[in-house]
Amino acid sequence: xxxxxxxxxxxxxxxxxxxxxxxxxxxxxxxxxxxxxxxxxxxxxxxxxxxxxxxxxxxxxxxxxxxxxxxxxxxxxxxxxxxxxxxxxxxxxxxxxxxxxxxxxxxxxxxxxxxxxxxxxxxxxxxxxxxxxxxxxxxxxxxxxxxxxxxxxxxxxxxxxxxxxxxxxxxxxxxxxxxxxxxxxxxxxxxxxxxxxxxxxxxxxxxxxxxxxxxxxxxxxxxxxxxxxxxxxxxxxxxxxxxxxxxxxxxxxxxxxxxxxxxxxxxxxxxxxxxxxxxxxxxxxxxxxxxxx
Amino acid sequence: xxxxxxxxxxxxxxxxxxxxxxxxxxxxxxxxxxxxxxxxxxxxxxxxxxxxxxxxxxxxxxxxxxxxxxxxxxxxxxxxxxxxxxxxxxxxxxxxxxxxxxxxxxxxxxxxxxxxxxxxxxxxxxxxxxxxxxxxxxxxxxxxxxxxxxxxxxxxxxxxxxxxxxxxxxxxxxxxxxxxxxxxxxxxxxxxxxxxxxxxxxxxxxxxxxxxxxxxxxxxxxxxxxxxxxxxxxxxxxxxxxxxxxxxxxxxxxxxxxxxxxxxxxxxxxxxxxxxxxxxxxxxxxxxxxxxxxxxxxxxxxxxxxxxxxxxxxxxxxxxxxxxx
Numbered sequence: 105x106x107x108x109x110x111x112x113x114x115x116x117x118x119x120x121x122x123x124x125x126x127x128x129x130x131x132x133x134x135x136x137x138x139x140x141x142x143x144x145x146x147x148x149x150x151x152x153x154x155x156x157x158x159x160x161x162x163x164x165x166x167x168x169x170x171x172x173x174x175x176x177x178x179x180x181x182x183x184x185x186x187x188x189x190x191x192x193x194x195x196x197x198x199x200x201x202x203x204x205x206x207x208x209x210x211x212x213x214x215x216x217x218x219x220x221x222x223x224x225x226x227x228x229x230x231x232x233x234x235x236x237x238x239x240x241x242x243x244x245x246x247x248x249x250x251x252x253x254x255x256x257x258x259x260x261x262x263x264x265x266x267x268x269x270x271x272x273x274x275x276x277x278x279x280x281x282x283x284x285x286x287x288x289x290x291x292x293x294x295x296x297x298x299x300x301x302x303x304x305x306x307x308x309x310x311x312x313x314x315x316x317x318x319x320x321x322x323x324x325x326x327x328x329x330x331x332x333x334x335x336x337x338x339x340x341x342x343x344x345x346x347x348x349x350x351x352x353x354x355x356x357x358x359x360x361x362x363x364x365x366x367x368x369x370x371x372x373x374x375x376x377x378x379x380x381x382x383x384x385x386x387x388x389x390x391x392x393x394x395x396x397x
Numbered sequence: 398x399x400x401x402x403x404x405x406x407x408x409x410x411x412x413x414x415x416x417x418x419x420x421x422x423x424x425x426x427x428x429x430x431x432x433x434x435x436x437x438x439x440x441x442x443x444x445x446x447x448x449x450x451x452x453x454x455x456x457x458x459x460x461x462x463x464x465x466x467x468x469x470x471x472x473x474x475x476x477x478x479x480x481x482x483x484x485x486x487x488x489x490x491x492x493x494x495x496x497x498x499x500x501x502x503x504x505x506x507x508x509x510x511x512x513x514x515x516x517x518x519x520x521x522x523x524x525x526x527x528x529x530x531x532x533x534x535x536x537x538x539x540x541x542x543x544x545x546x547x548x549x550x551x552x553x554x555x556x557x558x559x560x561x562x563x564x565x566x567x568x569x570x571x572x573x574x575x576x577x578x579x580x581x582x583x584x585x586x587x588x589x590x591x592x593x594x595x596x597x598x599x600x601x602x603x604x605x606x607x608x609x610x611x612x613x614x615x616x617x618x619x620x621x622x623x624x625x626x627x628x629x630x631x632x633x634x635x636x637x638x639x640x641x642x643x644x645x646x647x648x649x650x651x652x653x654x655x656x657x658x659x660x661x662x663x664x665x666x667x668x669x670x671x672x673x674x675x676x677x678x679x680x681x682x683x684x685x686x687x688x689x690x691x692x693x694x695x696x697x698x699x700x701x702x703x704x705x706x707x708x709x710x711x712x713x714x715x716x717x718x719x720x721x722x
Contacts (some may be wrong), residue, residue, distance in 0.1 A: 120521050124515070124531045125519055128531045130592070133553070149558055152557070164460070171543065196442065203435040209432060224707065227456050228695030230695060231456025231457055231459065231692055232449075232455075234453075235452050239448070250449075250573060251449045253445060254442060284432060315544045328699040332544075339546070360559075361555070361558060379540065381538055390601065
């Protein structure tokens, strides 16, 4: 069907493309600006002439950050927590979801209720803190991992996926005398790779980005993950910007704002590098979750 | 005659019922025994749940105590509702409560419609490269932590060399300390929250729009409906149930105004406009170690929140026959 484009159509299109284009630019602006500041010369940063392109390129601020012992230590901790946390969480969540996917199993409904209730009500900050203190998790890296091992929303997504698998597979395995645990590990989990990959990424991003938990439970500087390190770096600089600006600048010839920007960039790069995967799998996850949450 | 007949049938049916129950119990027991390893698989999750989710709920009891960490929950003195009466008599509490509601309502008013509008606009874009590019860009901030977002905004809003203030200065204006100014801080909160999530939140709506059957649009085009008319009379009505459901659920979490966001962005200068229940609990509890009082504030918050979420879900079930559980 050939349709003549009307004047109104053209105006509409201009409006739509402009609005979306501006939205995209606004989204990119703070990121481009921080990148440019990280790699611009001190005079350009201080005079405020850096916008979205680096001026008089330098790598000193970035190399200063990358050589900082504290930064590297925090990076190491974040990588450790993310890897170990994701592995343990996906294992725990995948196992827990399995019995709960068997509606006819005695007690499953009550168990589900027990889990779902925690999505709507909790002990709150202080009672949870006191429990962690009581069982000796305060100032241990495990406090960042173990209490986050089962996210109920993620578990329900996996449970729904298990329920969608054909039952005949399990039945034939059962006739051959296979145990439920065997069926879970040898049949169900291999079949659930797509959903497990998605949920693993959910967990990984959650562990990587978490600053709240370490802020509450970790006070030892050497156990700070990257997000807390970054938070401290940002607030230190904004608190006595001028003081530090002078001493620091004279010694290093790097604008302190560049160092802050470089710290932000260095902490963002891992997310940017994995973004293609994150985007693809997260969208899948949102759609699985919204079909039947 | 008739009554005898009924009596007989009743007694026989009760007999069969009790037999049925007995055999059902047997079957159940058999079922449990057959699946004992299923129950073993439940144990780690159950322990996790009891230790990290339900034990803290037991700890809520300290809201009714003058809790002393050395005495523990069993020996601390019970003071009834004293913490709550103190709370409701405090002027500070009303500031914090109002801030929570105001920030939340701003966020709902500006940020709830944003992804709907973006999704409707994206749906009209026929150039796939442009559409993909915009989507890829606007989804990105969702993956950045609040700390990074705070860093980005502190950077761009800085009075000495921030991009925004440079523009203001270029036009001859005075630089504004946005993050230190009670008149600006809430706007920054709303904007940065929208910057992070508006793009990402389009996904649900884009999926809902994709579910609309193409024949409906084709019929409308034959009838001469313009694109605006198609949007108003086809697209929006067909995603309305999604919109209503998400709106009601969003209202249910009105007491969560963004604790994690505010905690990295605020400072004592803007407590007046930005201190919310979540941040207040954090400061009184972990900062001032007022465990009992802080728990009472938290309990008030989670009770009201719980009621709102439950009623929101029921309302959604009634209005659009959709709910999260």
